[in-house]
Amino acid sequence: MPDHAPTLSAYLHTVDLCVLFYCRASGDLKILLNQREAEPFAGHWALPGVVVNGGVQDLSLQDAVERLRASDKVGLPLAWSEQVGTVGDAFRDPRCWSSSTYYLAIVAEEVTLAGHQQWFSLDAVAGGGVKLPFDHNAIVAAVQERLFSKSLYSSLPLMFLGNEFSAPEATTIFSLVLARPVLKTSIRQRLLKLTEAGFLRETGRKKNGDGGRPQATVESLRPGDLYFFDRSFSE
Known part of the structure; x- marks a missing residue:
């Protein structure tokens, strides 16, 4: 009998930004979240992210990061950004097998946010007190750990x-x-x-x-x- 190649499922790769801000009024660190418009998890607060090559050609991950930064999901000047890690499996996204390369980013100046954006306590999100879809809580915790460890030296x-x-x-x-x-x-x-x-x-x-x-x-x-x-x- 002829061999048949297995049918592969769809695959998505995203870049996600953990944008942090020091709120002098409250004296704590905040993280930027977006209220999702589309399914899955429409209406839920989540990290701002874009699908790489999602309708727009990205020649590199950095192209996708800049496209995300300039979009209305972020739209803020960044004082710093760096890649932290990549995660992926068949379970993190209900649509298909997916992976994400995620970044630590810092905003230095106080800015006015759009209606679909909001600052949340970094500690609350990293600790799971604010529940996010996908594996975004774990991503935020990893970014908080990177911020801590790199700040030591x-x-x-x-x-x-x-x-x-x-x-x-x-x-x-x-x-x-x-x-x-x-x-x-x-x-x-x-x-x-x-x-x-x-x-x-x-x-x-x-x-x-x-x-x-x-x-x-x-x-x-x-x-x-x-x-x-x-x-x-x-x-």
């Missing part, structure tokens, strides 16, 4: 603060991302290293901080570039 948390910030603000954001108090002296040493390496410079300006006290600020000379310290906060 790099300047990544400073991406949340924009191009001008004070030492106390830097202490606050490192403490928040690492989920523990960080010594002011440790942060000042890191800011000094960044200054010596040409990443920062003093502005000569001051801004009101906690209690209304003026705080000297520094500005980034290399926006979008990371610095890797020779010592980790875990040491």
Whole structure:
């Protein structure tokens, strides 16, 4: 009898963005979610994502990421983005076998969101307190872990603060991302290293901080570039 090739099911590959924002008003990290219009899970909150080559030719994953960033699912300027991982199996999407390459992204400036967008607590989503479709809760948890681990030895948390910030603000954001108090002296040493390496410079300006006290600020000379310290906060 002639051999018959098995009939293969459809396959989807998506890129999904975990867009994070430091909300100064509430003092916590937020993640951007979109309310889905189409099935499956229409009306549910989910990560913004697009299907690679989904009606538009993408020559690379980065093409798809930029298409997603520019779409109304995100539509925000990103201070940072990096690929975190890829997941895939026959069960995560009820439509077919699917996989997703997912990214950590950071927004530094406060922006106005569209009606189908909303900021949610990063801790609540990563911990499963806010239930998302597909395997998006697990993706968010993996991105939160990447943010934590990379912040131990790099300047990544400073991406949340924009191009001008004070030492106390830097202490606050490192403490928040690492989920523990960080010594002011440790942060000042890191800011000094960044200054010596040409990443920062003093502005000569001051801004009101906690209690209304003026705080000297520094500005980034290399926006979008990371610095890797020779010592980790875990040491």
